[in-house]
Amino acid sequence: AQSVAQPEDQVNVAEGNPLTVKCTYSVSGNPYLFWYVQYPNRGLQFLLKYITGDNLVKGSYGFEAEFNKSQTSFHLKKPSALVSDSALYFCAFYPDTGRRALTFGSGTRLQVQP
Amino acid sequence: DARVTQTPRDKVTEMGQEVTMRCQPILGHNTVFWYRQTMMQGLELLAYFRNRAPLDDSGMPKDRFSAEMPDATLATLKIQPSEPRDSAVYFCASGLVLFGQGARWNEQFFGPGTRLTVL
Numbered sequence: 001a002q003s004v005a006q007p008e009d010q011v012n013v014a015e016g017n018p019l020t021v022k023c024t025y026s027v028s029g030n031p032y033l034f035w036y037v038q039y040p041n042r043g044l045q046f047l048l049k050y051i052t053g054d055n056l057v058k059g060s061y062g063f064e065a066e067f068n069k070s071q072t073s074f075h076l077k078k079p080s081a082l083v084s085d086s087a088l089y090f091c092a093f094y095p096d097t098g099r100r101a102l103t104f105g106s107g108t109r110l111q112v113q114p
Numbered sequence: 115d116a117r118v119t120q121t122p123r124d125k126v127t128e129m130g131q132e133v134t135m136r137c138q139p140i141l142g143h144n145t146v147f148w149y150r151q152t153m154m155q156g157l158e159l160l161a162y163f164r165n166r167a168p169l170d171d172s173g174m175p176k177d178r179f180s181a182e183m184p185d186a187t188l189a190t191l192k193i194q195p196s197e198p199r200d201s202a203v204y205f206c207a208s209g210l211v212l213f214g215q216g217a218r219w220n221e222q223f224f225g226p227g228t229r230l231t232v233l
Contacts, residue, residue, distance in 0.1 A: 032219045043118075043205055043224035051218070090157065094219040099170050101147050102207075102222050104157040 002027045004074075004091045006105040013081045014113050021076040021108045023091030032094040033074045034102065035065055039087045047089075050074060061085070081112045116140045118225035120206050126231045132194040135228045137206030138187055146189045147207040147222060148181055157205075163189065164211070196232045203227045 004025045013019045025031055032051055036044040048059025055067045065076045076089060091105040119138045127133055139146045147162040161171035166183040174181065178197070183189045193200055207222040 034221060036224075043226045044207075046221040046223065049221055099159060099162075099172070100211075100219070101159050101162045101170070103159070106156050 002093070002095045002097075002103070004033070004093050004103070004105040006089075006091055006108045008108050009106075010109045010111060012111045012113065015083050016080050019078050019081040019085070019110065019112070021089045021091075021110060023074045023076065023105060025072050025074060025091075025093060027093050027095070029096040031067075031074075033065075033067065034092040035059065035063070035074075035076050036090045036092060036104075037061075037087050038090065038107075044090065047076070081110075083112050083114055086110055086112045116223075118206055118208050118223050120204075120225035120228050122228060123226060124229045124231075126233065127196055128233050129197055130195040131232075132192065133196045133200075133230060133232075135191045135204050135206075135230070137189040137191075137208075137225055139189060139206070139208030140223055141187070143208035143210050143223075145209045145211045145222075146183060147209070148189070148191050149205040149207065149224075150202045151205060151227070152202045160191070160204075164213070193230075196230075198232045201230055201232050203229050 034049045035047040038044045047063050048057050050057050050067045058064045063078050067074050088107050088109050090107050092102045121136045145164050148160040150158045160173040161181040163183050180192045205224050205227045207224045209222040212218040
């Protein structure tokens with residue numbers, strides 16, 4: 001079955017340090033991959049997407065993600081973390097068969113310490 | 115700044131009562147999705163619509179849940195009768211998907227959610 005996996009339930013990083021939130025995918029065909037962020041008591045906000053083209057995708061709030069076909073990964077990165085980046089992050093994809101709706105990973109909680 | 119809106123934001127009800135959640139998608143979007151979020155199950159897709167027609171509702175308990183789009187500006191999710199296990203945050207999302215040849219699946223935009231508590 002097609003899926004995305006987020007291997008870390010939580011990531012802790014100090015403010016100012018680079019951050020990485022991991023996502024690996026098992027998707028047939030050309031993957032449509034997305035990152036969303038959820039702040040407490042809020043809906044999900046779109047950060048960035050990979051459809052085709054450049055493997056490095058830049059998104060909102062200084063985030064970027066690198067699509068790596070050989071490693072089937074789509075890790076979210078930011079060069080310098082802010083305390084305000086603390087939130088729940090979801091990787092997602094569109095299956096190319098069956099239910100054509102965004103399917104989400106389990107989420108990774110990012111905690112940025114001052 | 116176009117947004118998906120949802121009402122009510124919070125709902126507390128007793129078991130057995132009917133619950134109706136409403137969503138106004140972004141004008142011009144052709145797909146609408148309903149998701150449910152719980153600690154145990156994460157984000158689950160309940161149903162989705164394309165051009166107001168239901169495409170898939172296999173994620174919903176059919177005997178108690180129903181989803182409709184009476185017009186392009188309103189999507190509803192009803193639970194009747196509600197049960198404590200339905201307690202969750204329900205999100206509506208909309209998106210613009212280009213179907214057919216050269217199909218393009220774009221991002222979805224989420225509403226703030228309805229927090230449902232069934233006692």
